Amino acid sequence: MRQPQSCGELFRVFTLLALQGFGGVLAVAQHELVERQRWLTRDEFLEMLSVGQVLPGPNVVNISLMIGDRFFGWRGAASALAGMLAAPLVLMLALAMLYGQFADNPRVSGALRGMGAVSAGLVLAMAWKLVGSLEKNPLGLTTCLALGALTAGLVVGLRWPLVWVLAGLGPIAIGLAWWKLRP
Amino acid sequence: MTVPFHTADLLPLFLHFVMLSLLAVGGAITTAPDMHRYLVGEQHWLTDAQFTASVALAQAAPGPNVLFVAVLGYNVAGMAGAFAAMAGIMLPSTTLALWATRWGRSRRETRGVRAFTLGLAPLTLGLLLATGWVLTEPARDSPGAMLLVGLSAVVMARTRLSPMWLVALGAAVGAAGYA
Numbered sequence: 001m002r003q004p005q006s007c008g009e010l011f012r013v014f015t016l017l018a019l020q021g022f023g024g025v026l027a028v029a030q031h032e033l034v035e036r037q038r039w040l041t042r043d044e045f046l047e048m049l050s051v052g053q054v055l056p057g058p059n060v061v062n063i064s065l066m067i068g069d070r071f072f073g074w075r076g077a078a079s080a081l082a083g084m085l086a087a088p089l090v091l092m093l094a095l096a097m098l099y100g101q102f103a104d105n106p107r108v109s110g111a112l113r114g115m116g117a118v119s120a121g122l123v124l125a126m127a128w129k130l131v132g133s134l135e136k137n138p139l140g141l142t143t144c145l146a147l148g149a150l151t152a153g154l155v156v157g158l159r160w161p162l163v164w165v166l167a168g169l170g171p172i173a174i175g176l177a178w179w180k181l182r183p
Numbered sequence: 184m185t186v187p188f189h190t191a192d193l194l195p196l197f198l199h200f201v202m203l204s205l206l207a208v209g210g211a212i213t214t215a216p217d218m219h220r221y222l223v224g225e226q227h228w229l230t231d232a233q234f235t236a237s238v239a240l241a242q243a244a245p246g247p248n249v250l251f252v253a254v255l256g257y258n259v260a261g262m263a264g265a266f267a268a269m270a271g272i273m274l275p276s277t278t279l280a281l282w283a284t285r286w287g288r289s290r291r292e293t294r295g296v297r298a299f300t301l302g303l304a305p306l307t308l309g310l311l312l313a314t315g316w317v318l319t320e321p322a323r324d325s326p327g328a329m330l331l332v333g334l335s336a337v338v339m340a341r342t343r344l345s346p347m348w349l350v351a352l353g354a355a356v357g358a359a360g361y362a
Contacts, residue, residue, distance in 0.1 A: 018246045022347040025247050054300050055283055056207045057276025058249040065280050077281055085273075088246025089253055093265060095244050096257045099236070107358045113232075113321060114357020115239035117328040118349045120318035121335025122242070123212060127311035128340040134308065137301050144305035151309025155216045156316050159224065162217035166206055169306055177302035181294050 002038045004071050007079035013037060014064055014083025019091075025060045025084075039067065060084070138180040139173070147173055186227040188260045193267045196259065200252065200271025205279070209307030211249040211272060216313040218255060228259045232321045242350050249273075327361035 004010045013032065021028045026049075034045050045063075052062035061084060068080030102108040134144040151169060154160045199221055203214040215238065222229045229237070237258050241251035249272060256268025290296050315336075322328035335349045356362050 020245060021247070022242075022245050022345065022350070025245075050300075051284065052280070054208075054296060055276065055280045056205050057273075057280055058207075058211050058247050060247050061249060061273075061277070062280045065277055066284050069281060069284060074281065081277060084247060085250075088244060088250055089269070092241060092244045092246065092250045092253055093257060093262070096237075096240060096254045096265075099240055100258075103236075106360070109232075109236075110357040110360055110362060111354040112236040112239050112357065113325075113328060114331060114353035114355070114362035115242055115350055116235035116318060116353075117322045117331035117357075117362055118335040118346075118353035119235070119239050119242050120315050120322065121332045121337075122339055122346055122349070123311055123318060124315040124332070124336040125339030126212075127308055127315060128336065130304065130308050130311065134304060137304055139301065139305065144308070147305035148308035148312065151306045152312040152316070153309075155220075155310065155313040159220055161220065162206055162214060162310075163202060166208075166306065170303065173306055174298050174302035178294065178298035181298055181301070183294075 007072050007075055010068055010076055010079040011083040014080045015087045018084045018088050029060055139177055185230060188228055193263055197267040197271040200268050201275055204272045204275040208303050209310055212314055213307055213310035216317050219317045233258055235318050235321050238318060325362055331356060331362060
């Protein structure tokens with residue numbers, strides 16, 4: 001196992017890692033942090049991922065905070081977070097500006113429509129993969145699918161604000177899971 | 184049609200993203216339907232096409248997926264909008280993550296924490312479906328675009344191909360006028 005020598009090194013490694021992640025950084029993060037830098041074992045990475053998933057916010061951003069915090073406290077967390085976000089943000093805003101200049105060009109707007117359709121497909125694939133893991137959920141697959149359909153229906157069908165949907169269904173789902181998990 | 188954005192609207196924009204940050208238990212993308220409801224449906228700051236284009240643009244650049252929030256903010260109100268939206272979505276969740284890390288690590292296997300993650304998983308599924316639905320809105324009258332939706336969903340679910348290639352394919356098909 002190795003350790004980052006400074007906050008600067010944390011920033012550098014997280015910047016390089018974020019810039020390699022097209023369509024999601026998680027897989028790159030695992031490769032870079034576990035296999036190349038060897039700051040964490042595979043198990044430690046998976047453990048951080050499962051904690052990161054409980055928390056609100058993007059998983060991979062939560063992981064960068066935890067790793068930074070582990071080596072250099074809050075300064076490390078800030079360095080890792082800045083590394084993860086700064087360079088991609090600049091690149092992204094430059095791209096958004098460029099798009100603004102050419103949005104009226106039919107080829108550019110066509111390309112964006114095509115990419116938008118692909119984005120929709122990528123999200124639906126994430127949903128499909130999640131169905132696989134719900135088979136092991138103590139609520140049972142049928143209840144899970146019913147809760148999922150209800151959530152989607154309230155959000156896009158009735159256009160309820162997300163905060164109502166989560167405040168209404170969240171406690172029911174968590175309560176049900178709590179009951180099913182009783183020893 | 185969109186409604187003009189005023190500087191005074193930056194605060195409500197920021198606060199809406201602050202709230203969504205705390206609701207983003209399944210990742211930032213699961214709050215996209217609510218961003219759509221607020222930005223397109225309620226405030227009319229963006230059109231459907233602009234909303235989906237913002238999310239698509241974010242796929243074309245590297246980095247964490249949450250950066251689509253910055254592009255949405257930028258398309259609503261330029262640089263100030265990008266920073267208001269990004270600060271809103273990041274501040275609460277990062278503060279909470281730092282505070283909760285040590286607390287959560289030792290209690291990961293407890294019944295309460297497990298009930299929380301397992302209970303919310305089906306809701307995350309519903310929100311991903313809702314996000315997929317919202318993003319297909321501009322594609323629904325184009326057979327080519329719907330074919331792209333289906334193809335990328337199947338390829339991503341069944342293979343380990345990098346999404347980068349699908350995004351490039353979508354751009355090429357769209358630029359040729361088929362999406």
